[in-house]
Amino acid sequence: MSLHVYVRELRVARRRLVHELRLDIAPGTVHTLMGESGCGKSSLLSAICGTAAPPVRFDGEVLLDGTRLDALPTRQRGIAILFQDDLLFAHMSVRENLLFAVPPGARAQREAVVQQALRDLELPGLAQADPATLSGGQRARVALVRALLARPRAVLLDEPFARLDAGLRARMREFVFGTIQARGIPALLVTHDAQDIADPQRVTRLASPQP
Ligand SMILES: Nc1ncnc2c1ncn2[C@@H]1O[C@H](COP(=O)(O)OP(=O)(O)OP(=O)(O)O)[C@@H](O)[C@H]1O
Numbered sequence: 001m002s003l004h005v006y007v008r009e010l011r012v013a014r015r016r017l018v019h020e021l022r023l024d025i026a027p028g029t030v031h032t033l034m035g036e037s038g039c040g041k042s043s044l045l046s047a048i049c050g051t052a053a054p055p056v057r058f059d060g061e062v063l064l065d066g067t068r069l070d071a072l073p074t075r076q077r078g079i080a081i082l083f084q085d086d087l088l089f090a091h092m093s094v095r096e097n098l099l100f101a102v103p104p105g106a107r108a109q110r111e112a113v114v115q116q117a118l119r120d121l122e123l124p125g126l127a128q129a130d131p132a133t134l135s136g137g138q139r140a141r142v143a144l145v146r147a148l149l150a151r152p153r154a155v156l157l158d159e160p161f162a163r164l165d166a167g168l169r170a171r172m173r174e175f176v177f178g179t180i181q182a183r184g185i186p187a188l189l190v191t192h193d194a195q196d197i198a199d200p201q202r203v204t205r206l207a208s209p210q211p
Helices: 041-049 094-103 106-118 136-149 166-183
Strands: 002-014 014-026 029-034 056-062 079-082 154-158 187-190 204-205
Touching: 002 041, 014 029, 014 041, 014 187, 029 041, 041 056, 041 079, 041 154, 041 187, 079 136, 094 106, 094 136, 106 136, 136 154, 154 204
Parallel strands: 029 187, 029 204, 079 154, 154 187
Antiparallel strands: 002 014, 002 056
């Protein structure tokens, strides 16, 4: 899958945030989106996955492997979006949260995918834990892996590593980038941390917001 985004204009109410921008993200690569706070990074991700609502207004095109998606509702786009403060289902254990995201199939196979994910998360013994008892960093890890388990066709990541300490951050980065590459899906990553840049050739900086 390759993701192509053309932004003719992205506005919030009367304010123009992004104008004449093109992003071409090849299969299995991570493109980094940077820029000052308030320049429109999160709004652009919402527009790409279809969750943007007034006063945010997107005029442009979103294509996956050449197919226009921008007129489709969010669910039909197959694009996963992960926000920094993504919530887990409070009434489900960590294991159930993960299982919920695994596409339909044989139960034993789905369980095996979840068990592997728990190992990848470095959260041994927390399968039955209530999300409310996890630390912010642990919750961020579960949400990150849950987004990938849903087998999306493209992934949008909004500061996914921000809550993690330096060592874990490096390992999660490696895991996420490795998964994206192995699955051949395009990813767009918003970050304020230059260390998160997967490839210096694939970075877009949005213009600073107008006062
Ligand atoms: N639903 C909304 N209603 C009103 N204003 C909004 C809405 N969504 C975004 N904005 C405004 O649009 C501008 C861009 O917001 P956005 O969250 O996209 O910026 P950002 O670049 O992701 O910032 P940050 O790095 O701080 O997360 C901000 O001024 C924000 O206040």
